[in-house]
Amino acid sequence: MSYKNWLREHGVKHKKIVEKLLTQDLTQEKIIEYFDFENMKEKESDFCPLYAQNKKCHDMKELNCYLCSCPNFRFSDAGIQSIENKIQYSFCSIDSKDGRQGVYGEKIHQDCSRCQVPHTKEYVHKHFDLEWNKIMQICEIQK
Incomplete structure (x- = not known):
């Protein structure tokens, strides 16, 4: 699946959950708390394939899944640049x-698995928007 397709499909899932929470009159704080890994694993099992394995994408005690991708991630499905006969x-x-x-064969991709930046409540508060797609719109590099 391309980055762009994943972003679009994930945005739909995210929006559906947020809309449900808004009907319950939850505050921003309560919405962010709802996206705690343990809660999401139990109540929104289809949101992430790792939930079924009880596995976190990042090794951290309190993982918040609100951003589930990072606003600092940049991508182009067409490729950004060539580096030593590989495409980034x-x-x-x-x-x-x-x-x-x-480096995966002839492809170069960002590996964020050791980074915890977007998965803390503090970071989510700083970048919060009910529209996840607004937060993430800066990720795709337009050529």
């Missing part, structure tokens, strides 16, 4: 010290 498709815009570029 994604990178971190803040060059997180915990991120790295993974």
